[in-house]
Amino acid sequence: MFLDRKKTLKKTRIKFYNTLALPVLLYGSETWTIKARNARRITAAEMKYMRRTAGYSWTDYKTNAQIAKELKITPILDKLLEYKRNWIQHVNRMPRNRLPRVMKHYSPNGRRNHGRPLKRLLDTGQQVAQLHDRYMMMMMMMMIINAILLMHYVLVLRVLFPSLDIFIFVCNLQSFHACSKCGNI
DSSP: OOOOOOHHHHHHHHHHIIIIHHHHHHHGGGGGGOHHHOOOOOOOHHHHHHHHTOOOOOOOOOOOHHHHHHHHHHHHHHHHOOOHHHHHHHHHHHTTTTTHHHHHHHOSSOOOOOOSSOOOOOHHHHHHHHHHHHHHHHHHHHHHHHHHHHHHHHHHHHHHHSSSSSHHHHHHHHSSSOOOOOOOO
């Protein structure tokens, strides 16, 4: 029996869309806050693929609803709303002490300040430079503390094991200290 190539291609593309593209597009969508701009972009991405699958261009004056009906697919925004409903029902079935349920009913206390939000720590170059200087000072202190601890280990080992070759042991100890540049051992 001979199969129509266009119908087979449509079926394959729709299966590909349902099994691979749709889960990637909707990953984590249960917790998204969808704005109108985002909804338009998601629908546009879906319909770009579906128009090509149906064999239409954007100049063919076919509406999105007509194409979805012809291909027998559910629009992506309807699936997104279904995922959100399922997630909310799942959270409502959770015990009251579970974090998702607590966060669903959370309402912050207090009020926001009027005007422009305060700058964060890393917003200005001067604050970044100060932070870098503090970090470098802390790294120097850590290197000094490591050197003092190493000298302490050497003195204790000389007292406990006078016949032990201290130089070899110190070299082995130094290889286990963290690198000052990357922090790796």
